[in-house]
Amino acid sequence: MKQKIVVYNRLEAPVLHKLQEKYEVHFFKDINTKTDPDFIAHLAGADALIGLELPVDRELLDHAPNVKIVSNVSVGYNNLDIDELTKRGIMATNTPGILTDTVADTMMTILLSTARRVPELDHWVKQGDWEKMIEVEHYGIDVHHKTLGIIGMGRIGEAIAQRAHFGFDMDILYHNRSRKPEVEEKFNATYCDLDDLLMQADFICLMTPLTPETTGLLGEREFKLMKQSAIFINGSRGKTIVEADLIEALQNGEIAAAGLDVFEEEPVHPDNPLLKMKNVITVPHIGSSTWETELKMSELAAHNLELGLEGKCPPNLINKRVWEMQK
Numbered sequence: 001m002k003q004k005i006v007v008y009n010r011l012e013a014p015v016l017h018k019l020q021e022k023y024e025v026h027f028f029k030d031i032n033t034k035t036d037p038d039f040i041a042h043l044a045g046a047d048a049l050i051g052l053e054l055p056v057d058r059e060l061l062d063h064a065p066n067v068k069i070v071s072n073v074s075v076g077y078n079n080l081d082i083d084e085l086t087k088r089g090i091m092a093t094n095t096p097g098i099l100t101d102t103v104a105d106t107m108m109t110i111l112l113s114t115a116r117r118v119p120e121l122d123h124w125v126k127q128g129d130w131e132k133m134i135e136v137e138h139y140g141i142d143v144h145h146k147t148l149g150i151i152g153m154g155r156i157g158e159a160i161a162q163r164a165h166f167g168f169d170m171d172i173l174y175h176n177r178s179r180k181p182e183v184e185e186k187f188n189a190t191y192c193d194l195d196d197l198l199m200q201a202d203f204i205c206l207m208t209p210l211t212p213e214t215t216g217l218l219g220e221r222e223f224k225l226m227k228q229s230a231i232f233i234n235g236s237r238g239k240t241i242v243e244a245d246l247i248e249a250l251q252n253g254e255i256a257a258a259g260l261d262v263f264e265e266e267p268v269h270p271d272n273p274l275l276k277m278k279n280v281i282t283v284p285h286i287g288s289s290t291w292e293t294e295l296k297m298s299e300l301a302a303h304n305l306e307l308g309l310e311g312k313c314p315p316n317l318i319n320k321r322v323w324e325m326q327k
């Protein structure tokens, strides 16, 4: 009998088709566990779960007693209750590495477009307002030779530092759980405590994973520490900041602008004041969303899943204790 897999929210079609050849696959798009009894019913016989963003917690796992592996199609895994999965001996995997350059490209895109006001001026041109030379009120600000503060110097933070240092001659400050001498050497980066970084940087790029320690990391106090000319970029998760405090900082002119790939609530509510601000650039959580990278992420997530189901150790196992316990 084929093993049974429940897929939710996103898995690229070629990968889904490959899994269908080998397993009994049930695909649920845009899943809401609270309102989808069919989904809950399928969890009962599932051997593995694979997909994006679904909160996999005690309540959900109670419906899925046979699951051996939960494979996230993302590098972030704040949607997974790792302690609960570990307690139940269920493997959890993610897709690090392959999306690094793509996300770093996205962050530079957002940073540059915020500084140079690309979406705002694009709109201005398209609605026919370009009747004479642009005036001073449409000027942007320079990116090159400015100071970039990166909070969270993981793989993606490093790839951003590389682009900013070598491509734009930026000075790099960084804050991280631990110092990284090789990063300091490669990109001439300076380690700072968080407050110093916030006070000195022209651009602040937040890239930490969402954990209990980073929830609400930047709030009223932190936005007040930033320069009034600062541009804030969030590429981590919406909940690493206090969004209401960012809104206030922007409304009060305490910082100049923001470029946001992530929001406290996703999809972002249409009434969110951030959507009305010209100096805020918003994109719908597109960090890794290119054809090439999404496909690679799906392939890697499926590979993790297949190995887990074959009783082998998946390359991107998050809770290694489960594997140690099985040995």
Ligand code: GLV
Binding pocket: 073, 074, 075, 076, 077, 099, 287, 288
């Ligand atoms: C995207 O946000 C990811 O975690 O892969």
